[in-house]
Amino acid sequence: MSTPVAHGSIRRRLLLSLLASAAVLAIVVYFVVQSVARQVAQESQDNVLTASALSILDSARLSGGEISIDLPYSALSMLDSISDERVFYAIRLEDEFLSGYADLPEPTGDPNGTSSFLSTTFLGEDVRVVLVKRRMSTDTGRSFLKVSVAQTLSGQKQALARISRTSMGIGAGFFLVSVLLAALISRSTIRPLDRLTGSVSRRGPKDLRPVAAPVPSEMVPLVASLNSFMRRLQQSLMRSEDFIAEAAHRVRTPLAVVRTKAEVAQRKSDDPETRKALREMIRAIDDSSRTAGQLLDHAMVTFRLDHLAREDVSLHRLVQDTVERMRPTSELKDVTLEATEVETAVIKGDPILVQNALHNLLDNAVKYSPSGAEIHVALTIADDGAKISVQDTGPGFQTDELDALPKRFARGANTQDIVGSGLGLTIAKEVVEAHGGTLHITNNPGGGACVSLLFPSS
């Protein structure tokens, strides 16, 4: 199976987009807080300036047609109450300068408004100027009394620096919290996918059941397609297994008939050439019939594996039974088959399958061992479970094939003249793995093969 090509990551993309939007928001927050605070600071300064200017304006009196102004002490001292500020003022009657700083610039603003403001530079420093005015009746007619008050910005600048630091802090804090949330969100968003991946990948190789666990609505189509795909796969698998079993079954019976006929014909024939041909025919028929048998076995094993039974299996009895059952075949071939060391072990599982697996191993051992060879079967208890090992004194496996042998229809290189299907080790491996165990294939140090089934202790 090829690994899919990874292109990007949903979690990373989600994280990055969350972080990017958080960064944008943090910057926006910084500027908004700062501009609002700046505005508030400006307004409060303007208010104080206006209050100061108005208190001067209010102190203006008409006495004998002359304007007298009793400048209130607080008018100027209030401007300095929070931070040290330089303060300037000018009092004018229309354009006639009365008192204060004659050069102080005058805001030109809304002529009808009560107060107008100006930011400018005066005597070497940035100042904010306010102008308020009031209509007065004097000897010369009605005219505007205008009071301008100006203040340096050191307090406001300090406040703004403080505000800038604060809003920087708010922005940074906002971003940090967002980073934390983004990490959590992206993780929790991706979690159903992880869960699905986990539940699918944890499944056994034969488990094609549909995914039943609830998934988020966005994943429903994916899971639905996955389920439908698995259903089709399962149907297709079943169909082909059925087909193979059916085919094997159908082939085996006629083969038996043909074999009997061939044997009869061989016995009757005196022509050595014909007898030889018939013998080869019988041999080929045996091969085919054995393959068909094993295919049937395999189909049976596959079926039973899908519905694995969990009953107590007495391995020691099973080993002895299987050895006894195999003994006629081994004696026929003049191979010594012995259960040398059998300890008592009980596992949970399907006895028929386990027996079938062991039978396949023994069958292989007998088949590939030359006459006079010895096969030792042992059942031993180890820390991690019960181990059935089958050792023979045959040719052994070629070491470069050890991994490939349990695959379906794989056969050793040194088996050309021996009838076999290549399914025996496959069946054994599938059975032992279905029971949670492992199959080991090794060569004995003194020659011959050793195949062992390790069942974990239940």
Place this chain on the structure above:
Amino acid sequence: MRQFALSLVLIFAAGWASAFEAEEVARFGPADSDRELRIISTADIAFFEPMITSFLATALSTSIEYTVVSSSELQKAIVDEGEAFDVAVSSAMDLQTKLANDGWAQRFTPAATSALPDWAVWNDMLFAFTQEPAAIVVSKSGLGDLPVPDSRNDLINLLRQHPDLFRGRVGTYDVRQSGLGYLFATQDTRASEIYWRLTEVMGALDAQLYCCSSDMIDAVKSGELLIAYNVLGSYAINREDRDEFAIILPSDFTTVMLRTALIPSNAPSSDLAALFLDHLMTRSHGQDAQLLTNPALVLSQNEAALNRIRIGPGLLVFLDQLKKRAFLSEWESAILQK
């Protein structure tokens, strides 16, 4: 002390080349010094000398030229004539504030900033280094058995009860001449209406008007005056003959003037000026302060009544020409009673 003063030159107005009028000019420190600090000040040489000598003891090869002027002449020297002084020291807080406010002062951060009280620094331009109360100086011998007044009310009662004794023998500042007198008077009116009553009473007794505190103290000493009102308490207490008169800090409220220093914006040696101001401020504040005023003048015993003049633009109000004109005309009508 005087070893630093190589030459003490008294130059009177006529002999001075510049247009502003210097009362005295003194030089301290070695004649061949590498650097010179020019101080223009309203403080008498004797009053300020300890500060100068202690500074010269720490600064190598430095000399100080100390010019004594009146507060209005100080204003004139710096603003109108642009004279190059490194430090300007004045008791006229309002005029000093105006100098700083109008941009004639440099900003400077003293080394001991954190140790300084809030009232001692304004806008990093003005630095207060003394607290000098306006006192009532009374001739002990002249008063005889009469009670020494403790407050302005006491003083008014005393004056009213003995008009014949006090006629022509009470004195105060001529606020038209003296910037400090004007400052004390205006701050008094801010604190209480009683100032006007007292001024009226003094005016009715044909009060004598003086340009300076020392003249008033001399007049009390000589017996010319029995009582002088709004005398600079620090000058009175610093005199050797202080026991001859009672120095009263009125218990109703005592106006406290802060003598301030600034570095003019055109100071030729502003670094040296900064060193001097550091020295000035360190020596004048904190635990180890060595005050220019005699420690016998204890301000803290009457803390609640202390009316420490706050440096700030409020001080500009009474400098406003309209305001000043109005105040002076009211004052004149009260004290001259013409």
